Amino acid sequence: MGEDARAARGAGAAAHGSAASAPRASVHLSARACLGRLIQLEANSMKVTDVRTFLVHPGSGKNWLFVKVETDAGIHGWGECYTQSDRDRSIEAHVEELARYLIGRDPYNIKHFTYMVYNDFASKRGAMDLYSAVSGIEQALWDIVGKSLGTPVYNLLGGACRDKIRVYANGWGMRLTDGDGERAQARVAEGFSALKFDPFPGPWRTHISREDEDAAVDCVRGIREAVGPKVDLLIEVHRRLAPMHAIRVARRIEEFEPFWYEEPVSSMNIDALADVRRAIDLPVVTGEELYTKAEFREVLEKQAADILNADVCNCGGILELKEIGAMAEPYFVIMSPHNYNSTSVALAATVHACAVMPNFLITEYFVNFAEVANAITVDPWRVEDGYVALPTGPGLGIELDEEALEHYAYKQFPARSLPQFGAEGP
Known part of the structure; x- marks a missing residue:
C-alpha cells in the first residue's frame, strides 16, 4: 500500500473515532498530520473485532436481518442481508459462521474476503442463504472503509454518475383487491411516478386458467385507468408462468404500455426466458433469483433480458452488483436493482451501487416497510418526487438506532398458508 493511501486511512480512522459519523470536512488533515497517522497505522492497522446480527420484525412481509461489523479503531459498519419467510434464522446462522473467518482480518480487504468465501469457505457450492449472508457483511465492510477515509462509498467505486436515484413504489398492493386503483392513486399523490405490482391471482403455478389471465389483464387495465398514462406501471410475474401463458398475457397487456414485464418465467431456464423475450414487445426483467456474476453470464450471452434486477443483499454485495452492471453494459442491458429489503441499510447500499452504474434505470422501494425502517434509523432517508x-x-x-432495533426484536411469523394436498395436485 502506498504512503498516500496509508496516510489517508490512518487519518480517517483517527478523525472519526467511535462516532463514525463526523462531517466529511473534519478528516482533511495536513500532510504532517497524515504522516504522523501513517506511523501510528504501521504499528497498529485496523482489524475486525466483532460481527453482530440483529433480526428485526417489521410487522408485515418478512423479518429483516442487519449486520454490524466492529473494529479495534472504534469504527463500525452496517450491512443488511436478504431474507425470506422461514429462512431468516438460517441466513443469520451463515453470518455467524462467516464471522469466525472475518474477525482479526483487515476490513479493507473486501474482495479477498468475498473471494475466499465463495471459493474456499463454500468450496464453490454457494446458495442463496450464503450469498445473502456475505452480501450483508460486504456492505458493512464498505461502510467501515468509507467512514475511515471520510468519504461516501460511491466515491470509492469510481464516483457518482448522477446526484439522485429514481425509485418505484412496491408493497402498496401486495394482495390486489377492490380499491387497488385508489391505493395506486395515493402512491402517485406521494410523488411516485412508477408503481410495481403483481396482477396475477395465486397460487404460484406455471399453468393458469383463462379466468386468471383475464383477471390479470383486468387488473392492469384498472390501474392504468386509475393513474393515467404518465405513470410507469411495472408488471411483476414472480416467475410463475409457463412460456405460452407469459407470451399470451404480455400481448394482451401491451395496449396499457407497461414499463416492463418482470420475471415472466423462471430464470432457471434461460432458454425459455429468451424465447419469451423474443416473442413479445415488452422489456423483460430478470435477476432477483440469480447470485454473483457467474449466474448472470448465461442471461447476457443468450440475450434473455433487457433489464437485470440483481439485489445488493443477495447477489454478493455492493461491488458484485457494480460488476454485474459492468458485465451488462456491452450487451446494452440496463440495471434496475431489486430491493425487497428494508428502506434503511439495504436502500443505502443500493443507492451507492446505483450511483456509479452508467446503465442504471430505477430501483425498488417498499412503501409498506418505510414506517418501521424510519423508526430504527437515526436520520431516515426520504423519497422526494x-x-x-x-x-x-x-x-x-x-x-x-440499536435501542429501536430491540423494540422491533425478532418474532417468528405464523406458518404461511401453503397449498395442501388435494385433487388438483401440488
Missing part, C-alpha cells in the same frame, strides 16, 4: 438524493456523509451514510 420519486427520487432519493445521494448521501454526502462518509461510508453508507446511514446509522441504525
Whole structure:
C-alpha cells in the first residue's frame, strides 16, 4: 500500500473515532498530520473485532436481518442481508459462521474476503442463504472503509454518475383487491411516478386458467385507468408462468404500455426466458433469483433480458452488483436493482451501487416497510418526487438506532398458508 493511501486511512480512522459519523470536512488533515497517522497505522492497522446480527420484525412481509461489523479503531459498519419467510434464522446462522473467518482480518480487504468465501469457505457450492449472508457483511465492510477515509462509498467505486436515484413504489398492493386503483392513486399523490405490482391471482403455478389471465389483464387495465398514462406501471410475474401463458398475457397487456414485464418465467431456464423475450414487445426483467456474476453470464450471452434486477443483499454485495452492471453494459442491458429489503441499510447500499452504474434505470422501494425502517434509523432517508438524493456523509451514510432495533426484536411469523394436498395436485 502506498504512503498516500496509508496516510489517508490512518487519518480517517483517527478523525472519526467511535462516532463514525463526523462531517466529511473534519478528516482533511495536513500532510504532517497524515504522516504522523501513517506511523501510528504501521504499528497498529485496523482489524475486525466483532460481527453482530440483529433480526428485526417489521410487522408485515418478512423479518429483516442487519449486520454490524466492529473494529479495534472504534469504527463500525452496517450491512443488511436478504431474507425470506422461514429462512431468516438460517441466513443469520451463515453470518455467524462467516464471522469466525472475518474477525482479526483487515476490513479493507473486501474482495479477498468475498473471494475466499465463495471459493474456499463454500468450496464453490454457494446458495442463496450464503450469498445473502456475505452480501450483508460486504456492505458493512464498505461502510467501515468509507467512514475511515471520510468519504461516501460511491466515491470509492469510481464516483457518482448522477446526484439522485429514481425509485418505484412496491408493497402498496401486495394482495390486489377492490380499491387497488385508489391505493395506486395515493402512491402517485406521494410523488411516485412508477408503481410495481403483481396482477396475477395465486397460487404460484406455471399453468393458469383463462379466468386468471383475464383477471390479470383486468387488473392492469384498472390501474392504468386509475393513474393515467404518465405513470410507469411495472408488471411483476414472480416467475410463475409457463412460456405460452407469459407470451399470451404480455400481448394482451401491451395496449396499457407497461414499463416492463418482470420475471415472466423462471430464470432457471434461460432458454425459455429468451424465447419469451423474443416473442413479445415488452422489456423483460430478470435477476432477483440469480447470485454473483457467474449466474448472470448465461442471461447476457443468450440475450434473455433487457433489464437485470440483481439485489445488493443477495447477489454478493455492493461491488458484485457494480460488476454485474459492468458485465451488462456491452450487451446494452440496463440495471434496475431489486430491493425487497428494508428502506434503511439495504436502500443505502443500493443507492451507492446505483450511483456509479452508467446503465442504471430505477430501483425498488417498499412503501409498506418505510414506517418501521424510519423508526430504527437515526436520520431516515426520504423519497422526494420519486427520487432519493445521494448521501454526502462518509461510508453508507446511514446509522441504525440499536435501542429501536430491540423494540422491533425478532418474532417468528405464523406458518404461511401453503397449498395442501388435494385433487388438483401440488
